[in-house]
Amino acid sequence: MVGLAVRLRELGAEVRVCAPPDEEFGKLLAGVGVPMVPVGQPVRPLVSSVKPGSAVGLAQRAADLIAAQLGTVAAAAEGCDAIVATGPLPVTAGARSAAEKLGIRYVHASHQPVVLPSPYQPPPARRGRPLPPGVDDNRVLWEQDARNANDMFGAMLNAHRASVGLPPVDDVRGYAFTDRPWLATDPVLSPWRPTDLGVVQTGAWLRSDERPLPPELTAFLDAGAPPVYVGFGSMPLDALKNVARVAVEAIRARGLRVILSRGWAGIDLADDRDDCLAVDEVNHQRLFARVAAVVHHGSAGTTTTAARAGAPQVVVAQGADQPYWAERVAELGVGVAHDGPMPTVASLSAALGTALDTGTRARATAVAGTVRTDGATVAARLLLDAAG
CATH class of the missing domain: 3.40.50.2000 (Glycogen Phosphorylase B;)
Known part of the structure; x- marks a missing residue:
């Protein structure tokens, strides 16, 4: 709007x-x-x-x-x-x-x-x-x-x-x-x-978002390979009690770093290791262009922004229209629709395996060029x- x-x-x-x-x-x-x-x-x-x-x-x-x-x-x-x-x-x-x-x-x-x-x-x-x-x-x-x-x-x-x-x-x-x-x-x-x-x-x-990323986030991005972004927007905490721990473990198991968005639920990291960074609201247009994949709840805005950036997606739908967007991501081959709203380390790791595949990245890049x-x-x- x-x-x-x-x-x-x-x-x-x-x-x-x-x-x-x-x-x-x-x-x-x-x-x-x-x-x-x-x-x-x-x-x-x-x-x-x-x-x-x-x-x-x-x-x-x-x-x-x-x-x-x-x-x-x-x-x-x-x-x-x-x-x-x-x-x-x-x-x-x-x-x-x-x-x-x-x-x-x-x-x-x-x-x-x-x-x-x-x-x-x-x-x-x-x-x-x-x-x-x-x-x-x-x-x-x-x-x-x-x-x-x-x-x-x-x-x-x-x-x-x-x-x-x-x-x-x-x-x-x-x-x-x-x-x-x-x-x-x-x-x-x-x-x-x-x-x-x-x-x-x-x-x-x-809308074009020209805001720079916070210095701490920019430094984190510059310090290593592209990380995986995890964010669940306005989803309530009750649905996301263990999501931070599960996501971090699944991503670390693949040798990747993590950017965790606290969101409205206020989720946060369980430890202070330097391979993870927690952020508040930031410019997704700039950030998603620099990540290996986007793990999210499947809102219309996040799905569209990730698709426009060419970032592979793992959609862990919680409700409302989110299962629809998860289905569209899977049908287009630009990511994975996670089976169910409560991921485990094993299920999220498996989904990430598909999302991080070179074929998925190639399709995500191709679709990005078609987003109006x-x-x-x-x-x-x-x-x-x-x-x-």
Whole structure:
């Protein structure tokens, strides 16, 4: 989203970004000079405190998200020509309601294809609403998903809409997505097969990151052969209790050094040997160009950045859209999809063996040359053209 904001501004538009008030997001936007409007509660504490898949407290969080769109976001959008929204369904349905109230254009943007209805894939399960067992017709499953979305969010959305004079909607998911959602993924890494839904695939929204690497990290890279990077982004600690020890042992067993990203879980090294270095958030574009491989959880951003850098990948998917990206990495031959979310030294070592093979490196290099870098520009021009 920051990549889109930067390109829109470069093309002459005024831009503001509504985002949760986490310190990381504020620094990111301040670093590119884009105004930020804080909305709702910070995300990081929620990630750390909510059990994956749990529906406890979901109704209240959803109601708060919808209220924020019709309150803070609508106020921020006064005088604007368009709202581009991404995120959970209460956010996007609420954002479209704000755009409707203001009489301005609305665009739904997804940074992964898993949530978009398609006969070629099943829907992801919603919290507290598992998919019905024994059903393998994806169209039937998506119809059930639409009913689940209405049951979970319809009444609260319509109550908030009524409070601002808007009529009720009877299809929350369809209303939020529109019949022409944007898909901000690379067409090679994430090809979209045409469906009845008029998906507009723009390419991934990348931004050029010119930040230098920290001196300590640069010195570590310069001191030996390319290391293996290990990072799990915003994944919570409960899922990653032993991942640092397992990863370091598996990588050391192959005679390689390690760069470990602490991430939101705050994982850290178990010893102070000089073949390992722990880092906080750094410029992945620069770093991934200098590593032997990237071991990660399989987020859209990390997968795309590693692919663009030509770095072989081992994806240890934890949930959400991550199994999809792991599958794509394996299908393209640019890395390995680890079997399961909890690696052992043996399983990770075996995966690294494939990822570090010269053939995998060659395919990763070849695919890197196909990753489009103009996705944010494509999206920005589409938005400006539509807004006149």
